Amino acid sequence: MDEVFKALADASRRSLLDRLHARNGQTLNELCEGLAMTRQAVTKHLAILEEANLVTTIRHGREKLHFLNPVPIHQIGERWIRKFERGKLAALGELKRQLEKRDE
Amino acid sequence: MDEVFKALADASRRSLLDRLHARNGQTLNELCEGLAMTRQAVTKHLAILEEANLVTTIRHGREKLHFLNPVPIHQIGERWIRKFERGKLAALGELKRQLEKRDE
DNA sequence: TTGACATGCAATCATTTGGTTGCCTATTAT
DNA sequence: ATAATAGGCAACCAAATGATTGCATGTCAA
Structure with missing residues (x-):
C-alpha cells in the first residue's frame, strides 16, 4: 500500500499512468515521446510503477510493452x-x- | 492535487490523518503521543498536511487544535x-x- | 553480417525530504 | 511573579529522490 502511495506521489508517474490509460500496451519509446525527460528517467519511473504493481510489462522481441494494472x-x-x-x-x-x- | 498526493505519500502523515479520523480536534502534543518522532518532526508533517488542505487548525489559547478535512x-x-x-x-x-x- | 533500433546498467549529481537539536515566545496555573 | 506548559523557529544532517551521461547488450532488418 505504501509503495502505491509513493508511486502515485510523482506527477510524471501519474502522467505515465494517464498515457497508458489513454492507450494501453505502449513501448518504452512510445511512452517517452514528447516528454521533457530522458529515456532513462522514464525507465526509472516505470520501474517504480512496476514495483508498486501499477504497471505490468511483457517483452515482445526487443520491445517491452507496458500495461496499466x-x-x-x-x-x-x-x-x-x-x-x-x-x-x-x-x-x-x-x-x-x-x-x-x-x-x- | 499534486500537493495532496505528495502529502499522502508518507506513512507517518497518513497515520496522523488516521489519528484525526479516530478523534478529531487534537492538539499537537496529543498527536505526538506514542510516536517514535520528536514533536518538531510531527509539526513539519502537520504543516505539510495543512498546506495540502488535508488538515485545518484553530488556535485555542496556547493550544492548537487539528481537524481533518x-x-x-x-x-x-x-x-x-x-x-x-x-x-x-x-x-x-x-x-x-x-x-x-x-x-x- | 552488420548497422540500426530498443532497452538495460552503472556511476554520478543536485535537490528534496524526514528528521534532529537547541533555543525562543506565548499562555496558563500556582 | 514565576514556573510549567504548548507551541514556533532556525540551523543542520543523512538519506532518498529524480535526473543525467556514457556505455553495454540484445534483437531485427537490409
Missing part, C-alpha cells in the same frame, strides 16, 4: 479513501462547531 | 481514482489478451 488504484479507493468518506460529514460538522466556538 | 481525499477519489475504474475491465482484458498472445 488498475487494481491497486481501486484498492486505494476501497480500503483507504472510503474510510475517510464515512466520517466526512461528521468531521466537517465538528470543525464547523469548533470554528464557531472560537468567538466565544 | 476530508474534502481533498474525496476529490482524489472522484477526480482521479474513478477515471481509472471506468477503464478497469477493459484494461485487464487487454492485458490478458496480450499475455496469451505471448505464447504464439
Whole structure:
C-alpha cells in the first residue's frame, strides 16, 4: 500500500499512468515521446510503477510493452479513501462547531 | 492535487490523518503521543498536511487544535481514482489478451 | 553480417525530504 | 511573579529522490 502511495506521489508517474490509460500496451519509446525527460528517467519511473504493481510489462522481441494494472488504484479507493468518506460529514460538522466556538 | 498526493505519500502523515479520523480536534502534543518522532518532526508533517488542505487548525489559547478535512481525499477519489475504474475491465482484458498472445 | 533500433546498467549529481537539536515566545496555573 | 506548559523557529544532517551521461547488450532488418 505504501509503495502505491509513493508511486502515485510523482506527477510524471501519474502522467505515465494517464498515457497508458489513454492507450494501453505502449513501448518504452512510445511512452517517452514528447516528454521533457530522458529515456532513462522514464525507465526509472516505470520501474517504480512496476514495483508498486501499477504497471505490468511483457517483452515482445526487443520491445517491452507496458500495461496499466488498475487494481491497486481501486484498492486505494476501497480500503483507504472510503474510510475517510464515512466520517466526512461528521468531521466537517465538528470543525464547523469548533470554528464557531472560537468567538466565544 | 499534486500537493495532496505528495502529502499522502508518507506513512507517518497518513497515520496522523488516521489519528484525526479516530478523534478529531487534537492538539499537537496529543498527536505526538506514542510516536517514535520528536514533536518538531510531527509539526513539519502537520504543516505539510495543512498546506495540502488535508488538515485545518484553530488556535485555542496556547493550544492548537487539528481537524481533518476530508474534502481533498474525496476529490482524489472522484477526480482521479474513478477515471481509472471506468477503464478497469477493459484494461485487464487487454492485458490478458496480450499475455496469451505471448505464447504464439 | 552488420548497422540500426530498443532497452538495460552503472556511476554520478543536485535537490528534496524526514528528521534532529537547541533555543525562543506565548499562555496558563500556582 | 514565576514556573510549567504548548507551541514556533532556525540551523543542520543523512538519506532518498529524480535526473543525467556514457556505455553495454540484445534483437531485427537490409
